Amino acid sequence: MSNIIVLTFDNAEEAGKVRDAIHQQQKQHQIALDDSAVVVKDENGKIHVKNEMDRGVKVGIVGGSLLGLLIAGVFFPFAGLALGALGGAGVGALADLGVQKKFVKEVGEALGPNTSAIFLIFRGGNPAAAVAALKPYKGEVYHTSLDPEDEETLRRVLSERIE
Incomplete structure (x- = not known):
């Protein structure tokens, strides 16, 4: 399961x-991170994404990875999945693949001008340990998970669309 x-x-x-x-x-093996990305919304409302750990997946405008698709669905809900890979309405497509609509909506609404977010994917392990590692930082925390079957479906669809 991905958290x-x-x-x-x-x-x-x-x-x-x-x-x-x-x-x-992560370098000290305190947490097991699968992927991460920083998202900044500038003073003009423009979204800037820096994906740190893409594992060689061919990428679209925000990344063809699971994380890239999630970011596209949150910040570009109608055009975003043309960017990410699935086509169609972003939030609906993500929900069909197991991502909670409430999660997508809350994260999207949380960023105003001159704000930032970090998206983290932890696979396996204890999500409570990951949250504990993040406690020292003063930010709003949002959490969701994907079942292995939903994650595999999403990765398969991504690889078919990106190739």
């Missing part, structure tokens, strides 16, 4: 600082 955790912050720099700290914890 997806998003932290949102009231400034544009905080998510990058958290990313650096989280990667340090």
Whole structure:
């Protein structure tokens, strides 16, 4: 099972600082991170995405990975999945694949101008340990998970669309 955790912050720099700290914890084998991305919404409302751990999957505009699709569905709900890979309405397509609509809506609404978020995917392990590792940071925490079957379906669809 993949656990997806998003932290949102009231400034544009905080998510990058958290990313650096989280990667340090990963190097020390304190947490097992599968993928991560920092999203910044600038003063004009433009979204900037920096995916840190793409594992060689061919990528679209925000990334052809599971995380790229999730980010596209959150911030570009109608056009986003043309960017990500599935086509159609982003939130609905994500919900069909097991991502809770409430999660997508809350994360999307949390970012205003000059704010940031870090998206993290932890596979297996204890999601409580991942949340505990993030506790020192002052941000709003959102959590959802994908069953292995839903994740596999999503990855299969992505690989078919990206090839």
